[in-house]
Amino acid sequence: QQPVQSPQAVILREGEDAVINCSSSKALYSVHWYRQKHGEAPVFLMILLKGGEQKGHEKISASFNEKKQQSSLYLTASQLSYSGTYFCGTDSTGNQFYFGTGTSLTVIP
Amino acid sequence: GAGVSQTPSNKVTEKGKYVELRCDPISGHTALYWYRQSLGQGPEFLIYFQGTGAADDSGLPNDRFFAVRPEGSVSTLKIQRTERGDSAVYLCASSLSISSPLHFGNGTRLTVT
Numbered sequence: 001q002q003p004v005q006s007p008q009a010v011i012l013r014e015g016e017d018a019v020i021n022c023s024s025s026k027a028l029y030s031v032h033w034y035r036q037k038h039g040e041a042p043v044f045l046m047i048l049l050k051g052g053e054q055k056g057h058e059k060i061s062a063s064f065n066e067k068k069q070q071s072s073l074y075l076t077a078s079q080l081s082y083s084g085t086y087f088c089g090t091d092s093t094g095n096q097f098y099f100g101t102g103t104s105l106t107v108i109p
Numbered sequence: 110g111a112g113v114s115q116t117p118s119n120k121v122t123e124k125g126k127y128v129e130l131r132c133d134p135i136s137g138h139t140a141l142y143w144y145r146q147s148l149g150q151g152p153e154f155l156i157y158f159q160g161t162g163a164a165d166d167s168g169l170p171n172d173r174f175f176a177v178r179p180e181g182s183v184s185t186l187k188i189q190r191t192e193r194g195d196s197a198v199y200l201c202a203s204s205l206s207i208s209s210p211l212h213f214g215n216g217t218r219l220t221v222t
Contacts, residue, residue: 002151030208041200041213042152049208087151091207096165097142099151 134203
């Protein structure tokens with residue numbers, strides 16, 4: 001039931017772009033994206049709802065393909081502060097909320 | 110306003126002992142979740158409360174784990190006969206609904222020796 005993310009890890013230079021993908025085996029009501037820095041709790045970035053509504057962060061965008069049960073997170077012009085582990089979270093039943101396998105992102109100067 | 114509060118922040122216990130982990134959610138948040146996170150892994154779903162009732166407890170690993178939320182606010186995760194494999198960071202999150210952002214506490218790091 002855990003969504004699968006790709007890539008597992010990515011290293012970027014400041015200013016470069018990245019795409020993180022999340023894929024589920026179940027039909028989804030919503031997809032969330034969170035970033036977690038080492039030793040800290042996950043922090044909300046964005047929600048994508050079935051039907052196209054999107055709520056989130058102004059510098060980060062995402063897409064949600066309901067038919068393919070996939071979501072992608074787009075990070076443009078990356079900054080050092082973007083470093084961390086990114087998790088997608090999926091709601092397929094209205095009761096359970098599962099986090100993905102995680103993508104470690106490192107931005108270097 | 111105040112965020113999600115978890116206590117204690119660290120707990121060291123001996124194998125076989127009983128522990129309680131507390132979560133105080135954001136006021137007004139009816140949805141409350143417990144997750145367990147091991148090093149290098151994503152948060153693992155344990156249980157979801159909507160109000161006072163456990164809407165889904167299918168993630169609890171076995172009957173040594175139990176959680177309550179008697180008044181629809183504070184929740185307690187209870188672990189009986191702790192085992193070394195229970196060592197992890199236990200995260201609590203609350204939200205207005207399952208389609209709203211989850212707000213996480215700083216977690217309780219449980220170490221079973």
